[in-house]
Amino acid sequence: MQKHLKSFDRNRSPTGLLVSSTDVQRRRRINSDYEISFTVPMHSDDYKELIIPKGHVQDERGQFYVIQSRARDRSNKVISAQVICTHIMFKMVDFKMPYDEYINESYGVHISVLLDKISEATGGVYTFVVHDTFDLRDVKDWGANTALAALQDTVNLYGCEIEPDNTVIHLYKQIGSNDGFEYRFRKNIISDSFKDDASNLTTRLFSQMKDGRTFIGLSADFLTTEERILLDSVPGAIVDNKLAVNYLISPYAQYWTNDVNTFYDGELIDQNIEDPEELLIATREALRKKEMPEFEIGVSAADIYKIDPDEEQPRLGDTVYAYDPEMELQRVSCRVMEITEYPFSMEQHSLVTLSNYQMRDDTQVLADLERSKQILNDLLSGGRVRAAAFEEFAKQAVIDINASKSEIIYDSRGIVLQDPDDNDVQMIQTSRGIIITDDGGATARTAITGRGIAAEVIAGVLGSFVSMEIGEGNNVTKINTNGISSGHADFDSAPFRVDMQGDVVARSITLTGLIENSIMEYSDIIAGTVTGALIRTAEAGARFEVDDDGWRTYDASGTRRIGLFLAAGYNMSAITFDQSNGNRSGSINGGDGLFEVSSSANADLFLSALTNTIYFQGQMNFASAYSVSGFGINFVSGLRAELDSIWLALAGKSNTGHSHSVTIPPGTAGGTFVVS
Numbered sequence: 001m002q003k004h005l006k007s008f009d010r011n012r013s014p015t016g017l018l019v020s021s022t023d024v025q026r027r028r029r030i031n032s033d034y035e036i037s038f039t040v041p042m043h044s045d046d047y048k049e050l051i052i053p054k055g056h057v058q059d060e061r062g063q064f065y066v067i068q069s070r071a072r073d074r075s076n077k078v079i080s081a082q083v084i085c086t087h088i089m090f091k092m093v094d095f096k097m098p099y100d101e102y103i104n105e106s107y108g109v110h111i112s113v114l115l116d117k118i119s120e121a122t123g124g125v126y127t128f129v130v131h132d133t134f135d136l137r138d139v140k141d142w143g144a145n146t147a148l149a150a151l152q153d154t155v156n157l158y159g160c161e162i163e164p165d166n167t168v169i170h171l172y173k174q175i176g177s178n179d180g181f182e183y184r185f186r187k188n189i190i191s192d193s194f195k196d197d198a199s200n201l202t203t204r205l206f207s208q209m210k211d212g213r214t215f216i217g218l219s220a221d222f223l224t225t226e227e228r229i230l231l232d233s234v235p236g237a238i239v240d241n242k243l244a245v246n247y248l249i250s251p252y253a254q255y256w257t258n259d260v261n262t263f264y265d266g267e268l269i270d271q272n273i274e275d276p277e278e279l280l281i282a283t284r285e286a287l288r289k290k291e292m293p294e295f296e297i298g299v300s301a302a303d304i305y306k307i308d309p310d311e312e313q314p315r316l317g318d319t320v321y322a323y324d325p326e327m328e329l330q331r332v333s334c335r336v337m338e339i340t341e342y343p344f345s346m347e348q349h350s351l352v353t354l355s356n357y358q359m360r361d362d363t364q365v366l367a368d369l370e371r372s373k374q375i376l377n378d379l380l381s382g383g384r385v386r387a388a389a390f391e392e393f394a395k396q397a398v399i400d401i402n403a404s405k406s407e408i409i410y411d412s413r414g415i416v417l418q419d420p421d422d423n424d425v426q427m428i429q430t431s432r433g434i435i436i437t438d439d440g441g442a443t444a445r446t447a448i449t450g451r452g453i454a455a456e457v458i459a460g461v462l463g464s465f466v467s468m469e470i471g472e473g474n475n476v477t478k479i480n481t482n483g484i485s486s487g488h489a490d491f492d493s494a495p496f497r498v499d500m501q502g503d504v505v506a507r508s509i510t511l512t513g514l515i516e517n518s519i520m521e522y523s524d525i526i527a528g529t530v531t532g533a534l535i536r537t538a539e540a541g542a543r544f545e546v547d548d549d550g551w552r553t554y555d556a557s558g559t560r561r562i563g564l565f566l567a568a569g570y571n572m573s574a575i576t577f578d579q580s581n582g583n584r585s586g587s588i589n590g591g592d593g594l595f596e597v598s599s600s601a602n603a604d605l606f607l608s609a610l611t612n613t614i615y616f617q618g619q620m621n622f623a624s625a626y627s628v629s630g631f632g633i634n635f636v637s638g639l640r641a642e643l644d645s646i647w648l649a650l651a652g653k654s655n656t657g658h659s660h661s662v663t664i665p666p667g668t669a670g671g672t673f674v675v676s
Contacts, residue, residue, distance in 0.1 A: 003344055005038065007046075008056035012064060018057065020044040021083075024345070026059060028316050029338040029353075030175065031161055034087035036065045042072065042079045057085055060343050064088040064166050089164040092148035095122045103142040107274075110136055111171070114143075114154045121147045125167055132173040134158045138272055157272070161317065176317025176336065183299050183354070185324040190349060193298040194327045202266030202290035203253035206246055207283040209269075211456065214246035215276035215283075222280055226251055248283050250291035266290060297322050297334060297354040306346055314339075314352070322354060413441065555580065579603065 065085035115128040334354040342348035409416040419425035433449030467480035485494035495507035536545040550565025574589035586599035599605040
């Protein structure tokens, strides 16, 4: 077991062990802090030789941390330094995202696209491993800062949790596991605290997406069974199987209702969502997080695993259970959100924060600090306030106050006409144009500049113009009384055109999606895959067809003649042949263990090579043959000559049943005898 931190130089080459370091503390929080701090005597060799700014240390888990700060302290005769190191992952703050990788607005982006951009910005030093499937997201204003800020924005956008392994960053929907680990009083709880907070309790959650739109009008089929039952209890919430309200109700609403509050209302506004179904899912997830009071448990835990290797060690993100009945903790399920550990001390024990919600982080993984760093640098120089800058700010503030009226404000943007009832509704006149906004100027709903007009909606009729044109010459797109055309100044010669009747001509087109109930004529289909379709050379008469049942040919009368199809009964292993009357003629079957060529009962089988040769290889088995006809002796080479030779030999022999008499002369015990 490693007993000391290891030290490394700026290139992560080992330099030794920090044997003089004490009070080694490691603090980790989900999607937040990963840091190690320790104290070292300034007179020690560890401090003088091994600890250098931007150098590295390595803990017992093999993780590298970058030395960021050293705080010296004198206590009587003892001079020591407290060293703070952050995980090497945070060095991504030193990489600026390239300007050409900035995304102003993009729709349906996969998470890997953003992660690849971040990895490329670091020169491939940092890589990412995605362990779960994340939905596509619409991305806006991404990649304008550092690689670390881009990672933080990606994590927030897709709802990831990260687990760094040095320069390899792992992304999950939720880190940790549920192994049933339990923090139990009188076992591993030294002390604990328990706080619950119902201030954010929500039992009915309203929601909006971009442009103030909602999921009203969405089919109620997208609701879960529980959600539908709860909304059905509200008159008018679902009309004609469509949602008529923009909220969901918690199943715990009945528990919290009282004579003042039927519901505890909350609202979700997400400008990054444009799809009603996606908004419904986001509302569902947000309500699940708010329908119960938030609680936080602080535990000083005995690290039993330090003395018993078989004892389980809780990990960051794990689902655990807290049991302390006197503290009203009846095996409460929660997650390990933060761990403060003392990995090299047997006397000090872990401090664990358990919760049922994602705690807010003050630093946002240092990324947000980087965004505001330049603002602070504009006012401060060498740690002192720049008087000229401060006076300029103060002077301008006085001018703004004196010049402001109930509806007109003069600020750095220009002249601002502000709604007295809603300060977010403004018309801003700048040197570049006019902006109309309803969120205090954060985004422009309508803008008029020297380049044109930008608006989400243009309502009404824009005069009686004859045409609109984009481009010039034949590189032009037109909208006029003929229709819409592109690619040629003349409508009838344009390779793409839509006339006023809706007929479309497109000489070259790339389609992605679904084509329903359509006919394509005189076309070539090159590459790709066609699945679940009927392909045929003609609607009737002589043709062949291919569909999900198999392959078939038909004669001029429409009778199937050749087939390789599922319904033939051979499990797609045979080619069948049918007669003109539809009866089976025969088949070629490549079944398991037997390759078979056969004709039906009412059809003969004819094998022919004309004047050429038919070859047979292997053993010939005629056991099932009924008879052989037309097979001449001359067809077998040498057989005639062999038979003639046999007959010639037999010609000098007696016939079967032949007999004759033999007479033996007298005196030799002779006589006449019959021999056969």
